[in-house]
Amino acid sequence: MSSLPRHVLVTGGAGFVGSHFCDRLVEAGCRISVLDDLSRGKRDWVPAGASIYEVDIRDRDGVAAAYADARPDAIAHLAALHFIPAVDDAPELADAINVGGTRNVLEAVRAHPPERLIFASTAAVYANVSEPLSETRAPAPIDVYGRTKLAGEQLVEAFATETETRCVNARLFNVIGPRETNPHVLPEIVDQVRSGADELELGNLEPKRDFVDARDVAAALTMLLENAEPGAAAYNIGTGTSVSVADIVRTCSKIAEREIAVRQVPERMRAVERQVLVADVSKIENAVGWRARWSLRDTLTELLA
C-alpha cells in the first residue's frame, strides 16, 4: 500500500535534516507538525503554517500531549543528540535523549498508533569494516552514539511487532548541505575556503565517508514513508561512494579555481576509529527506486557560492 500520510509529526523537524524533510513533505502535499526543543534547530527553518510544539523529547508527558493534540497519521522521529564529540562528552545525556526520547515517542503513540513511523538511525550502527555496508549485516556499533541509535532501532522493531504501524529504520550516512547545525568537517572546510584562506587548518585527511545531500535524504525519507510495509525494515541512505577529506579539499579547490593547501594541526586531529564508511544502497534503490541526485561537487558549489 503506497500512499503518503496526510499529516506527519516530525520530531527534530527544526533541525538540519528535519527541516529539509519538512520542506519535502510540504511540497508533496502533506500537512506537518514539528516537535523540537529548538536546542539546535531553528524556528525559521520550519515551513510556514506548520504547528510547532516546543517540547524536550525527554519530557514524556509533553511528548504525549503534543501527539494527542496533533493526531498525525505518521511520525518521523529525528530528534536526537547527534554530534559524536558531544555524545562522547555526555553519554548519559545522549542515552536520555536518543534512547529515552525514542521510548517516550513510542509510549506516547501506543494507545492510538500512527499508520506509519520512520526513525532516523545511522550508519554508526554498523561494525568497523571498509566494504560497502549492507542492511543484511548484523549491527555492531563501536561508539556510544551508534549504540544509542541501535537501541532506538530495537525499540522501533519491538513496537512494530506489537502494533499495526508500518515502521522504517532509516540509516543515514554523512549528510551534507545547507543549514548544517553541527560542526562537522565539511562545513569547517567550506567556512575556511569561503573566508579566502589559501591554506586550510584541518585534522585527519584520510578517513573516507559517504556524503549524501540533505535534499536527497529528504526525498529518500519521504519515499520510504510512502512505501512503508507492515513490520519494521532498515534501509541505508547514502550514495554508495566514499570520499576522503583530502578529496573534499581538492573539489573545493577546483570550484574556487585556486590552489588550496592544507596544514594538519594537532588540535584538530581526532582519534578516528573508522577509516572508511560507505553504504550499499541496492536495497533502497530496488525497494523504492531512490538514488542520490546531488553530486558532492554540486553541493559544495552551492555551499561555497
Ligand SMILES: NC(=O)c1ccc[n+]([C@@H]2O[C@H](COP(=O)([O-])OP(=O)(O)OC[C@H]3O[C@@H](n4cnc5c(N)ncnc54)[C@H](O)[C@@H]3O)[C@@H](O)[C@H]2O)c1
Ligand atoms: N546529519 C547527519 O549526518 C546524520 C547522520 C546519521 C543520522 N542522523 C540522524 O538524523 C537526525 C537529524 O540529525 P541532524 O543532522 O538534522 O541533527 P540536528 O541536530 O540538526 O537535528 C536534531 C534536531 O533535534 C532537536 N533536538 C535535539 N535534542 C532534542 C530534545 N532533547 N528534545 C527535542 N528536540 C531535540 C534539535 O533542536 C534539532 O532540531 C538525528 O536523529 C541524527 O542522529 C544524522
